[in-house]
Amino acid sequence: MAGELEGKVSIVTGGGSGMGRSTALMFAREGSAVAIADVNDEGGEQVAAQIEDSGGNALFMHTDVSSEQDVLNVVAETAAKFGRLDSMVTAAGISYARYVEGDDETDPFLHPELATNLNKPTEAWQKVIDVNLTGVMLCAREAARQMVNEGHGGTIVNFASINAYNPSPILTDYSVSKAGVVMLTRCFAVEFGPHGIRVNAVAPGPIETPMLARVHRAQVSGGDPWGNVPLQRTAQPEEVAEAVLFLTSDRSSYVTGKTLGVDGGISTV
Ligand SMILES: NC(=O)c1ccc[n+]([C@@H]2O[C@H](COP(=O)([O-])OP(=O)(O)OC[C@H]3O[C@@H](n4cnc5c(N)ncnc54)[C@H](O)[C@@H]3O)[C@@H](O)[C@H]2O)c1
Secondary structure: OOOOOOOOEEEEEOOOOHHHHHHHHHHHHOOOEEEEEEOOHHHHHHHHHHHHHOOOOEEEEEOOOOOHHHHHHHHHHHHHHHOOOOEEEEOOOOOOOOOOOOOHHHOOOOOHHHHOOOOOOHHHHHHHHHHHHHHHHHHHHHHHHHHHHHOOOEEEEEEOOHHHOOOOOOOHHHHHHHHHHHHHHHHHHHHHHHHOEEEEEEEEOOEOOHHHHHHHHHHHHHOOOOOOOOOOOOEOHHHHHHHHHHHHOHHHOOOOOOEEEEOOOHHHO
16 A cells, blocks of 8 residues: 655654654655754664665755755755655754753753743853744745745645743743744745645644653652643654644645644643
């Protein structure tokens, strides 16, 4: 049976880890060629190799999504290698600019006082906005320019977050960037709709990826950390990839401008 994305060509930013990784692997299983754009060379190369080993077509390109030149390069290279571009998934993101991997002293969840707006420097704000909001804008815009030139429409799925709706004093930059992604998704859907390009987003709740591991460590001593989730659990990255696949495939052919919560019901209560 043919896959849902047979013959398609996709770019997945942040495809070297977490939900981007799951999305890249799922898209490949559904028949899409996949370009992985990430600053994580080891993870990105591994996912591309896994796709190729399974008989799929993949490409990894070191890409900082906040660099316009990097984004231009990955779009051009993908279209050149695979002949077209049909979908863009913007999963690359950071939650906190000053955290040094493995260093508890810089962990905002263990030391929330460092992450309050009263104590956080401007460059930390700027970094999160550059990656999470400007990066999404650059990737979605360049993908749309390519799709318009090719003249066959396409899809864009952005990654927002439950934090787009819930204020957090230690993740203000993150929350604002994700709220921006929700509106960017709506604006681009209106502008690109006449070109046959659908633009949607997912807003995940707590998903078991490296990003969430740090929240776990900080919250585990405080009792049941997911008591506010109606489904009473976190989710696996594949559960979000399923929603991204739905929004990319023809099954959602009349859906655009929407942000779909994949959050166990948090946004409902
Ligand atoms: N994990 C959660 O609970 C959760 C919840 C809501 C939303 N999100 C969002 O989902 C998306 C994926 O998160 P995840 O949990 O899979 O995280 P992750 O940390 O596992 O993966 C994120 C990937 O983005 C890449 N990345 C970071 N900065 C980049 C840059 N400047 N250019 C290119 N790549 C870059 C990282 O290298 C990494 O491979 C993010 O946008 C995140 O904000 C995560």
